Amino acid sequence: MNFFNKPIYSLLLVLTFLTSCNGQVKPVTQKDSENTLSGQAKISKPIGTNYDVRLGYSIEDADGNLWFGSYGEGVYKYDGKLFVHFGIEQGLNSNTTYSILQDNKGNVWVGTDKGLNRFEGNKFVSIPIVLSNNNSSYFNNSNNISTPPENTVWSMIQDRNGTIWFGTDDAVYCYDGKVFSRFLDNPIVINKDSLNLKGIFSIIEAKNGNIWFAECAGEGISSFDGKTLSKIIPYKEIRRTDRIIEDNQNNIWFATAFKGIGKYDGKTYTQNIFKDKDLNGSYNILEDANGNIWFDTEDGLGFYDGKTLNIFTEKDETITKDFIPILLDKSGNLWFSSKGMKLFKYDGKTFTNFSE
Numbered sequence: 045m046n047f048f049n050k051p052i053y054s055l056l057l058v059l060t061f062l063t064s065c066n067g068q069v070k071p072v073t074q075k076d077s078e079n080t081l082s083g084q085a086k087i088s089k090p091i092g093t094n095y096d097v098r099l100g101y102s103i104e105d106a107d108g109n110l111w112f113g114s115y116g117e118g119v120y121k122y123d124g125k126l127f128v129h130f131g132i133e134q135g136l137n138s139n140t141t142y143s144i145l146q147d148n149k150g151n152v153w154v155g156t157d158k159g160l161n162r163f164e165g166n167k168f169v170s171i172p173i174v175l176s177n178n179n180s181s182y183f184n185n186s187n188n189i190s191t192p193p194e195n196t197v198w199s200m201i202q203d204r205n206g207t208i209w210f211g212t213d214d215a216v217y218c219y220d221g222k223v224f225s226r227f228l229d230n231p232i233v234i235n236k237d238s239l240n241l242k243g244i245f246s247i248i249e250a251k252n253g254n255i256w257f258a259e260c261a262g263e264g265i266s267s268f269d270g271k272t273l274s275k276i277i278p279y280k281e282i283r284r285t286d287r288i289i290e291d292n293q294n295n296i297w298f299a300t301a302f303k304g305i306g307k308y309d310g311k312t313y314t315q316n317i318f319k320d321k322d323l324n325g326s327y328n329i330l331e332d333a334n335g336n337i338w339f340d341t342e343d344g345l346g347f348y349d350g351k352t353l354n355i356f357t358e359k360d361e362t363i364t365k366d367f368i369p370i371l372l373d374k375s376g377n378l379w380f381s382s383k384g385m386k387l388f389k390y391d392g393k394t395f396t397n398f399s400e
Contacts, residue, residue, distance in 0.1 A: 083123075083125075083126025083128040084127050084129075085126060086127065086397075086399055087099075087112075087127050087385050087387050087400065088399075090385050094116040095384060097114055097115045097116035097117055097383070098114065098115060098368070098381045098382060098383050098384070098386070099112045099114045099115075099120075099370060099381035099385060099387055100112075100115055100141065100381070101141075101143055101144055102371040102379060103144045103145065103371070104373050104374055105152065106150060108123075109121055109122060109124075110122040110371065110373065110379070111144050112370070113141035113143070113154060114139070114140075114141060114385065116139055117129075117139055117385060118130055118139040118141065119131075119154055119168075122398075127398075130167070130168060134166075134167045134168060135167040135168035135170070136154065136156065137158040137159055137168075137170040138156035139156075141154055141155065142155050142197065143155035143197055143198060143200045144200075145200045145201065145202060147206075147208060151163065155196070155198065155210065156196070156197065157196045158170075158193075158196075159173070159193065159197060160172075160173060160197050172193070173195065173210065173212075175223075175224055175225060175229075195212045196212060198213075198243070199211035199246050199258075200247070201247050201248060201249055201255075203253075203255065204249065204253065207219065209255065211241075211245065211246070215228065215241060216228070216241045216247075228241060228273075233268070233271070233273055234271055234272040234273065236272060236273070237266070237273070237274060237275040239259070239273060240259075240263065241266070242261055243259060243260045244257050244259055244260075245259075245284070245285060245286050246286065246288045248289065248290060250267075250290050250294070250296070251290060251294060252294075253270065254267045254269050255268040256276075256288050258285035258286070258287070260285065263275065263279055264276075264277050265282060265308075276308070276313070277298075277306075277313050281303075281313065281315055282313075283301065283302050284300065285306075286299050286300070286325075286327050286328065287299040287328050287329050289329055289330060289331060291331050291335065292335050293335075294310065295308065295309050296308040296310075297329055297337060298329075299325070299326040299329040300325045300326070301326075302324070302325050303316050303320075304316035304317065304319070304320035304326070305317050305318055305325075305329065305337075305339055318341075318346075318348070318353050320342070324341075324342045326340050326341065327340055328340065328369055328370060330369050330370075330371075330378075331372070332378060333372065333376045334349075335349075335350065336350075338369040339369065340366075340367060340369065343365065344358075344360075344362065344367070345365065345367040345380065362380075362388075363388070363395065363397070364382050366382040367380040367381070367382050367388070368381050376392070377389050378390045380395075
């Protein structure tokens with residue numbers, strides 16, 4: 045498989061840095077909407093030029109709603125009965141989404157190819173990432189500058205201290221609930237490898253508190269221990285990495301675009317652990333409630349039980365081998381997407397179709 049067979053988000057890796065914008069973050073008060081948003085029992089098929097798009101990164105919020113972002117069709121919210129669609133008409137700055145997060149205050153954030161959005165009641169509002177010369181609780185900002193107006197937000201997490209981290213084309217940014225700051229502007233960070241952290245496809249906070257970054261423009265995998273930012277895996281060994289997870293044994297797993305599934309045990313990185321064919325890789329990876337590691341392969345949906353790699357094929361009732369794992373919900377169900385906005389739930393025995 046060559047580079048251009050990857051989804052649209054891989055094509056946006058050629059970064060364009062634009063002019064600055066102005067704006068500020070306003071406090072959000074979460075309210076139940078007085079307006080009833082119409083929903084549907086299944087996700088609609090895409091039409092026109094978007095016929096081949098799919099659902100991507102997903103979350104389950106504190107109320108049990110599932111949120112699904114797509115690469116061209118906006119966001120869907122599923123309450124267990126109906127899917128409600130949110131697109132440009134409902135305030136998103138783009139229908140091409142890459143990341144979703146619910147913070148500890150209940151706010152739902154969505155990152156797109158044009159920047160950051162936050163859900164307010166029954167619509168989304170675009171949130172410019174603007175830096176100021178005010179002090180934040182996490183970092184001391186000395187620059188009064190803002191980010192490019194169309195700055196793709198590939199990834200986001202909230203750490204145990206409440207700081208939200210955003211991985212973007214331009215840089216890694218942090219938000220303390222009041223102001224934004226650029227991570228590498230923090231004078232206490234020891235950046236011994238002179239990393240730039242641009243094009244961050246995935247961020248996680250490990251159980252030991254370290255923040256991991258998958259940088260996809262040539263710097264590889266790095267980790268921040270609270271003082272020092274260090275390169276852990278050189279780019280030439282891992283290349284583009286779409287997702288990082290930590291399993292229940294504290295191993296770090298990497299879904300890479302061209303070098304299969306990688307694993308780091310705290311000391312050693314093992315490349316292409318399942319001996320995938322050259323230049324093949326995976327889009328996403330997750331761990332289920334039983335400790336199985338799930339990911340997509342060229343041959344079908346795969347999971348690793350700690351001893352054996354198992355591949356679901358069409359004869360195993362997956363309908364199509366073009367399945368990508370996108371969510372483990374709180375009930376233990378796995379959710380998978382495939383091209384054409386197809387969505388399936390797997391309860392450990394049966395696949396259920398949630399798309400038209």
